[in-house]
Amino acid sequence: MSMRERLFFSILLIVVAYTLVPWVATRIFAIGVFRKGKASRQVALTFDDGPDPAYTPLLLDLLRKHEAKATFFVLGSKAERQAGLIERIHSEGHQIGIHNYSHTSNWLQLPWNVRRKQADRSADIIASITGTKPNFYRPPWGILNLFDLITLKSYKVVLWSVMPKDWRSRIGKTKLKARLMSGVREGAVVLLHDSGETFGADRDAPSHMLNALDEVLTSMTERGLKPVRVDELLESSAERRLGLFKRLLVNAWMTWERCFVKLFRLKAVNIGDPLLKLRVREYMGKQPILLSDGEQISKGDLVAEMHLDNYTLYKLGLDSRSTVQLATQLIRRTRTLMPEISKLLLTDPKYQHVKGLYGITMIHRGTRQLGFTVFDLPKGLFARATKTYLRFLLYVVHPHGKKRLKEKTDLLEPKIVAISKNELKLRYIA
Structure with missing residues (x-):
């Protein structure tokens, strides 16, 4: 050349x-x-x-x-x-x-x-x-x-x-x-x-x-x-770009979620919006909880226990730019479901003897404006186990769960949220 x-x-x-x-x-x-x-x-x-x-x-x-x-x-x-x-x-x-x-x-x-x-x-x-x-x-x-x-x-x-x-x-x-x-x-x-x-x-x-x-x-x-x-x-x-380990973990958790729903017979409040599911159970807390309207829930009383649908929570997390935005979306979605929950508790024979709506969650900011009373979990083994479980759940369902767990950890404390059946009727039944 x-x-x-x-x-x-x-x-x-x-x-x-x-x-x-x-x-x-x-x-x-x-x-x-x-x-x-x-x-x-x-x-x-x-x-x-x-x-x-x-x-x-x-x-x-x-x-x-x-x-x-x-x-x-x-x-x-x-x-x-x-x-x-x-x-x-x-x-x-x-x-x-x-x-x-x-x-x-x-x-x-x-x-x-x-x-x-x-x-x-x-x-x-x-x-x-x-x-x-x-x-x-x-x-x-x-x-x-x-x-x-x-x-x-x-x-x-x-x-x-x-x-x-x-x-x-x-x-x-x-x-x-x-x-x-x-x-x-x-x-x-x-x-x-x-x-x-x-x-x-x-x-x-x-x-x-x-x-x-x-x-x-x-x-x-x-x-x-x-x-x-x-x-x-x-x-x-x-x-939305999750790593392989996170995707596998999410899939495994959602499989467990489906089993949990069937095992405990949870029912969606609204089939078209599965965000909230309910089941009737006895309140097992040793200490009674006194609600803002004077109603008291004691050990052995029936309550309608709320559960967030984790797949819906996961999808909301993917589309939310921050945990604050996620919490805001949850409050808005919950507010639209409250009239249906109230009607369900007041008209469905299965809920005839329940005293109110009850749940344990780390996403509790903003629930007071919906009429809920918020309580600290009594210190003890149950509180520690619940905190560990819910923190792990946050890691799974939130795209930035690992990062979120490192920020403002004092705010990631599970709380009891509850509202009486009578308060539901006053607020959400015209």
């Missing part, structure tokens, strides 16, 4: 390594990038190439109409000229990400230029307008060079899972809507454009996108899909 041929193949090898290797790694295997989530009922709408003084305000109006949130990957050069739009995007609760300072392919730039002159420069411009520095990045055309995944480590690189090709006018509203309707699924990251000024795009293309998106957002609401920011989708998806 001649010197010229060696030089040619060396240059070819460098070009392939600099361009095609990262393309295969990111676009095919999603190495080092985020392109699709796993969160249930959530979809991330993303808009590139703006902000545009003609179309971005119309898009923001449309998103506000549908109470939708989105992520805007903006060009730093446009952000400089349209500071008011950047401020509006930020103030209306949308996420702002980086799409380079100019719409130039990373393949055509040196890696340190991509970082300093494109990403960092744009981030500084946006931070000067909003006070918040973006840390999410999408390269023009989704193209990265070999060094970007190293030099851009401080940014989360985002690609997409749905690309309806809305940058061309000839696609029209009808075809664009059909593509979006067929592609939008739970966890999708949708690539759209609120500007038609970049190379290869048609200037009026965003008008067709806006017309189609209006109808698509209506359909998404009907299908129970929520448009969210990319960071929200990423956070929810991270909670």
Whole structure:
């Protein structure tokens, strides 16, 4: 092989390594990038190439109409000229990400230029307008060079899972809507454009996108899909990515849950919402519990014992961003079931002699507003065993259970919650 041929193949090898290797790694295997989530009922709408003084305000109006949130990957050069739009995007609760300072392919730039002159420069411009520095990045055309995944480590690189090709006018509203309707699924990251000024795009293309998106957002609401920011989708998806050991543990626990329900003949209050299950049993506590309305439950009295459905609790935990949000959802769901519980205890012969509703739980904050009285468990072996059991249950059913057990451990104390049958009647039977 001649010197010229060696030089040619060396240059070819460098070009392939600099361009095609990262393309295969990111676009095919999603190495080092985020392109699709796993969160249930959530979809991330993303808009590139703006902000545009003609179309971005119309898009923001449309998103506000549908109470939708989105992520805007903006060009730093446009952000400089349209500071008011950047401020509006930020103030209306949308996420702002980086799409380079100019719409130039990373393949055509040196890696340190991509970082300093494109990403960092744009981030500084946006931070000067909003006070918040973006840390999410999408390269023009989704193209990265070999060094970007190293030099851009401080940014989360985002690609997409749905690309309806809305940058061309000839696609029209009808075809664009059909593509979006067929592609939008739970966890999708949708690539759209609120500007038609970049190379290869048609200037009026965003008008067709806006017309189609209006109808698509209506359909998404009907299908129970929520448009969210990319960071929200990423956070929810991270909670759903459980390790092998945790998945095996969850499956084993849910098998035990099904056996427990059958063994103790627990019955769901509402078949359509299995969050709460009941069984009639004798109260076995040595110390009587005095409820806020004067009713007293003593040893041997019948109570309707509550049990949270652990599979429902697990699903709620996957979709909750924090333990506080999980507790809030539980209180809301329980509140909707309280009238049915009250009716059940007052009309079903099986509950004729029960004195009230009773349970032991670590998720007791907020139960007082539902009418429950909250008591400490009497110190002793039963209290210690119950605490151990419920802490292990939290570890199993909560995606971040291990972390949660290390935080605010003093708040993870099981409590008795109880409400009398008479109080249920007063509060929940019209």
